[in-house]
Amino acid sequence: MMTMKAMMNVEKYTRYFLILFLTLGMVSCDDDDDVMDNDEDYTGSITAMDQTLSATENTFMVQSVTVGQDSWLVAVNSGDENTDNFITDPVMVENGGESEIMLTLNDDANLMEGENEIILKLYAENEDGTSGEWDMQDDPITDSDGMLVTTSITITVEGTTSGTxxxxxxxxxxxxxxxxxxxxxxxxxxxxxxxxxxxxxxxxxxxxxxxxxxxxxxxxxxxxxxxxxxxxxxxxxxxxxxxxxxxxxxxxxxxxxxxxxxxxxxxxxxxxxxxxxxxxxxxxxxxxxxxxxxxxxxxxxxxxxxxxxxxxxxxxxxxxxxxx
Known part of the structure; x- marks a missing residue:
């Protein structure tokens, strides 16, 4: 038969084991929470068509944007996809998406007469930044492969002096x-x-x-x-x-x-x-x-x-x- 001392040792080690198990469980839960906090699942897609602008126009339309969170739609010149060198002011797109979104070219867009390739891209509205304003806290949206969600379109600018x-x-x-x-x-x-x-x-x-x-x-x-x-x-x-x-x-x-x-x-x-x-x-x-x-x-x-x-x-x- 188990002695009284042996029974007390078993009880003591059982308590130690339970404390260790609970501690590990709490750490695991904390780790899971950290992953969820840092692994934002931003989603978005853009549908846009090539367009022609007269020399005096500085706005163009994006046919539709679908997003899984409040987001910002912007345009950059081709080659500037990985920069924040915007040639339009960011426009807010609410969670779910919108259609017929108008973007306005800013003064330093400098589109040439003729064909210009521009890139449309999306940023997710991040709660860490200023709500309702694009800022450096807002993250560019990427797909499941980690690639930026972008769409390329051609803006053709008509000549200014077409008359004889x-x-x-x-x-x-x-x-x-x-x-x-x-x-x-x-x-x-x-x-x-x-x-x-x-x-x-x-x-x-x-x-x-x-x-x-x-x-x-x-x-x-x-x-x-x-x-x-x-x-x-x-x-x-x-x-x-x-x-x-x-x-x-x-x-x-x-x-x-x-x-x-x-x-x-x-x-x-x-x-x-x-x-x-x-x-x-x-x-x-x-x-x-x-x-x-x-x-x-x-x-x-x-x-x-x-x-x-x-x-x-x-x-x-x-x-x-x-x-x-």
């Missing part, structure tokens, strides 16, 4: 007057007036003229862009038209700083500022353009003068650029 000289010469006199010339390009004066005070300061003027000369919108002016612009925009204000004189670091392109320094002592700004009040109104801007494009100074724009600038002003629209 004859189309714009409405009175058929062989010249374009101030009213006729205004229909040949899209003037984005309000976009260039960054402080929205109704006029261009000297700094805004330098930024605007640089942006207009930078036809492919890559942040610098190549020698080809310089040569094209010299005959259609700023030839009256550069002493000799030598690209190398502006490209002071000899890197093969003109930066915004080199541009501003190169024209600092010119009369370009003061010529446009007809009333000499230190700012350029939209009326003065249009008058200055007309004077620059009237290269023979006869007070009218003929077909040759029109051809000098007609392809050059294609980037004077939010989100579009022309190729020279």
């Amino acid at each position: 000289f004859a189309d714009y010469d409405t009175n058929g006199d062989g010249y374009l007057d101030a009213d006729e010339i205004a229909s040949t390009y899209q003037n984005d004066f309000t976009g260039w007036d960054s402080d929205a005070d109704g006029s261009l300061s000297e700094e805004e003027f330098a930024s605007t003229t640089f942006g207009n000369a930078d036809a492919n919108q890559d942040g610098s002016i190549s020698e080809d862009e310089w040569n094209a612009g010299y005959t259609s925009m700023y030839g009256n204000y550069s002493e000799d038209g030598d690209f190398a004189n502006f490209d002071t670091d000899a890197d093969g392109s003109i930066s915004s700083e080199e541009w501003t320094a190169g024209f600092a002592d010119s009369e370009w700004y003061s010529t446009y500022d007809a009333d000499a009040n230190g700012s350029i109104s939209e009326e003065e801007w249009n008058s200055g353009l007309y004077g620059d494009w009237d290269t023979n100074d006869d007070g009218m724009i003929d077909e040759n003068e029109y051809n000098n600038y007609s392809g050059y002003t294609g980037n004077w629209n939010t989100g579009t650029t022309a190729t020279i």
Whole structure:
């Protein structure tokens, strides 16, 4: 028969075993909870079609989005899938999904005239971030293989100057007057007036003229862009038209700083500022353009003068650029 001491030892070890079992069970439950907390099962899909926009349009439609949680729909340029370099503002899509969602291209989307491939992607609204606002806490949605949920579409931007000289010469006199010339390009004066005070300061003027000369919108002016612009925009204000004189670091392109320094002592700004009040109104801007494009100074724009600038002003629209 088992002695009293032996029975007491069995009881003691049984208690130890039960305590150990309960402890391990609690740790296991905690581990399971951690897995559930960190393993969010976000889901989503996008259906969208290729679209064509006019030069003045900056919105496009996504046919439908289906999501298993509140999410954000955004667009990036092709190649930027793994970045947050959005070319549209994020739009909230509620749990379940929505159809006919409108996305608006932002000012630095810089879609080229012609075909542009863009990527649509989804982010899940994360409770760790600010509710109702996209932020860095919101996670990109991936599929079961860990790949980003994306859809590629082509946005085709139509040209800005599709008409011929004859189309714009409405009175058929062989010249374009101030009213006729205004229909040949899209003037984005309000976009260039960054402080929205109704006029261009000297700094805004330098930024605007640089942006207009930078036809492919890559942040610098190549020698080809310089040569094209010299005959259609700023030839009256550069002493000799030598690209190398502006490209002071000899890197093969003109930066915004080199541009501003190169024209600092010119009369370009003061010529446009007809009333000499230190700012350029939209009326003065249009008058200055007309004077620059009237290269023979006869007070009218003929077909040759029109051809000098007609392809050059294609980037004077939010989100579009022309190729020279």
